[in-house]
Amino acid sequence: MRCDELRQPIVQLYLPIAEIPVNIFVIFGMGGAVGFLSGLFGIGGGFLLTPLLIFSGIPPAVSVATVTTQVVASSASAVISYWRRRAIDFKLAIMLLVGGVSGSTVGVMLFDLLQSLGQLDLVISLSYVTFLGTIGGLMLFESIRAIRRRKTGAKVTARRPGQHNWIHGLPFKMRFRQSKLYVSVIPILALGGIIGFLGTVLGIGGGFMMVPALIYLLRVPTSVVIGTSLFQILFTMSSATVLHAVSTQTVDIVLALTLMIGGVIGAQFGARMGQNLRGDQLRLLLALLVLAVGMRFAVDLLLTPEDLYSIAIVTGAGS
Amino acid sequence: MIRYLALAIAAFLAGLASAKAVHAEELVTAISSDLVSIRSNFTGTDIVIFGQVSRDVNSISRSGDYDLVIVVEGPPQEITTRRKGRFLGVWVNRYYETFENVPAFYALASTAKVSDLGSRELLDEYRIGLNHLNLAIARRSSVPLSERDDFRQAFLRLRQQQGLFSERPGAIEFLTSTMFRTNVPLPANIPVGTYKVKSFLLHQGSLLSKTEAKMHVAKTGFEQVTYNLAQKMPVAYGLLAVFFAIFTGWLASVIFKRD
Numbered sequence: 183m184r185c186d187e188l189r190q191p192i193v194q195l196y197l198p199i200a201e202i203p204v205n206i207f208v209i210f211g212m213g214g215a216v217g218f219l220s221g222l223f224g225i226g227g228g229f230l231l232t233p234l235l236i237f238s239g240i241p242p243a244v245s246v247a248t249v250t251t252q253v254v255a256s257s258a259s260a261v262i263s264y265w266r267r268r269a270i271d272f273k274l275a276i277m278l279l280v281g282g283v284s285g286s287t288v289g290v291m292l293f294d295l296l297q298s299l300g301q302l303d304l305v306i307s308l309s310y311v312t313f314l315g316t317i318g319g320l321m322l323f324e325s326i327r328a329i330r331r332r333k334t335g336a337k338v339t340a341r342r343p344g345q346h347n348w349i350h351g352l353p354f355k356m357r358f359r360q361s362k363l364y365v366s367v368i369p370i371l372a373l374g375g376i377i378g379f380l381g382t383v384l385g386i387g388g389g390f391m392m393v394p395a396l397i398y399l400l401r402v403p404t405s406v407v408i409g410t411s412l413f414q415i416l417f418t419m420s421s422a423t424v425l426h427a428v429s430t431q432t433v434d435i436v437l438a439l440t441l442m443i444g445g446v447i448g449a450q451f452g453a454r455m456g457q458n459l460r461g462d463q464l465r466l467l468l469a470l471l472v473l474a475v476g477m478r479f480a481v482d483l484l485l486t487p488e489d490l491y492s493i494a495i496v497t498g499a500g501s
Numbered sequence: 502m503i504r505y506l507a508l509a510i511a512a513f514l515a516g517l518a519s520a521k522a523v524h525a526e527e528l529v530t531a532i533s534s535d536l537v538s539i540r541s542n543f544t545g546t547d548i549v550i551f552g553q554v555s556r557d558v559n560s561i562s563r564s565g566d567y568d569l570v571i572v573v574e575g576p577p578q579e580i581t582t583r584r585k586g587r588f589l590g591v592w593v594n595r596y597y598e599t600f601e602n603v604p605a606f607y608a609l610a611s612t613a614k615v616s617d618l619g620s621r622e623l624l625d626e627y628r629i630g631l632n633h634l635n636l637a638i639a640r641r642s643s644v645p646l647s648e649r650d651d652f653r654q655a656f657l658r659l660r661q662q663q664g665l666f667s668e669r670p671g672a673i674e675f676l677t678s679t680m681f682r683t684n685v686p687l688p689a690n691i692p693v694g695t696y697k698v699k700s701f702l703l704h705q706g707s708l709l710s711k712t713e714a715k716m717h718v719a720k721t722g723f724e725q726v727t728y729n730l731a732q733k734m735p736v737a738y739g740l741l742a743v744f745f746a747i748f749t750g751w752l753a754s755v756i757f758k759r760d
Contacts, residue, residue: 194542196542254750255747256750300597301594303594427738431731435727436541447753449753484591491656
């Protein structure tokens with residue numbers, strides 16, 4: 183071994199699938215920072231990690247596919263702790279999963295098609311703007327209202343068990359004992375499908391959409407909502423990883439492992455800090471974060487790009 | 502590097518000894534390493550190309566200096582160049598053009614400016630210089646004829662920005678009046694495959710001699726195993742990724758047990 187090799191610390195790591203060297207500490211740090219936020223807010227963090235990777239120069243296709251693997255790791259550790267507390271409605275989760283796997287199959291097909299058309303980046307950006315903008319806006323509105331209510335001392339209206347909406351009029355009803363629900367399977371399959379689809383195309387777990395949907399649309403009790411949502415995300419993202427690996431070969435296992443290790447460590451610190459903050463304050467911070475990421479994509483779409491041209495390899499070496 | 506250099510010089514001398522004087526001027530070249538291996542610590546490397554112009558009794562005495570060109574060319578690719586345009590107020594990829602059979606890597610070193618080396622026909626024929634690569638358009642194109650040149654220029658500019666295309670006049674160093682060497686930097690993002698190392702000896706616009714050698718860029722060890730697994734057994738690779746992820750998650754929940 184040569185002297186200069188010994189002196190040089192191992193900082194650069196060559197990624198076998200992305201085919202570029204990256205600074206291992208930067209990637210580790212990103213995983214840690216996003217893990218911290220995901221522990222703090224109880225979210226998967228995919229919607230933060232995917233854009234971070236894209237902005238740092240990892241090809242979008244590799245970023246999206248690899249983040250699905252990272253989401254598997256972060257949801258796995260959380261699912262285990264919810265399992266211990268018996269806070270998962272397995273029947274509901276499996277129905278969501280059936281929808282989720284079909285959704286991610288369609289998602290992978292669309293992902294492939296968009297990549298060949300050169301419109302993948304556009305769809306990713308537009309979807310981020312739309313979904314993050316909407317969800318972030320709703321969360322911001324809701325959390326500000328909650329904080330104001332707390333300050334003025336107004337009574338918070340609790341969920342009434344007998345409350346019904348249009349969803350409860352749909353056919354094919356099924357009973358979910360643990361959630362104390364008797365609802366149609368159609369909205370459950372549809373919800374699973376939409377989130378599986380978006381998760382696969384955008385490289386996000388979709389927890390930040392799934393949790394409010396389960397609470398407000400299906401009226402699932404909050405005690406089982408997070409565990410059930412995480413369980414569903416774990417399996418949807420596992421199948422998305424395999425589907426991405428098969429159809430586009432863009433899952434970078436080295437990148438995924440680096441992110442995971444940073445992520446699970448960061449999540450522990452985040453979770454500890456999260457216990458010292460109020461729920462509505464946390465939601466306000468999360469809403470601002472979600473909106474900021476959405477804005478970043480919107481700015482990119484609206485401002486005149488620095489370079490109008492871009493190139494992509496179709497076939498041959500490195501495609 | 503020293504070891505490679507010694508090897509290269511040995512190979513080069515052996516080449517000199519066996520070189521037959523068919524043409525008046527003979528060009529002999531050797532590469533420092535014909536296998537560039539990409540390992541997990543790969544951040545790019547340099548290859549050194551040596552050569553000698555040998556003259557024999559048949560050589561006519563020529564006035565002026567020789568011109569030399571060394572080209573390192575990567576495996577062929579098909580590449581789409583896209584241009585964004587405004588659509589409903591949003592910037593989207595609107596126009597595209599696909600070039601076929603373009604090299605994945607192209608590095609040229611020469612003793613003089615490419616345009617001074619020879620006629621356009623000669624440079625086109627041997628693909629000497631970035632402007633003489635035949636960027637043939639594949640299949641359909643959504644670009645009007647008048648704008649095609651913009652796409653070619655943008656393509657060449659982007660590839661140069663990525664460090665995959667380069668043209669370096671004056672980068673060949675003469676060690677003696679007939680021996681020369683040049684360094685070709687290979688960036689970290691070079692694609693794998695079989696490369697061609699071509700050398701051309703020119704004099705006042707005419708080609709006297711040329712050589713061509715092969716060089717391989719390949720992932721080795723862990724990088725190769727991982728890449729092959731992802732390509733050839735994608736299901737197993739995907740399941741392995743999921744397994745690692747679940748294992749990491751489980752491990753974390755054991756290490757940082759909270760409840």
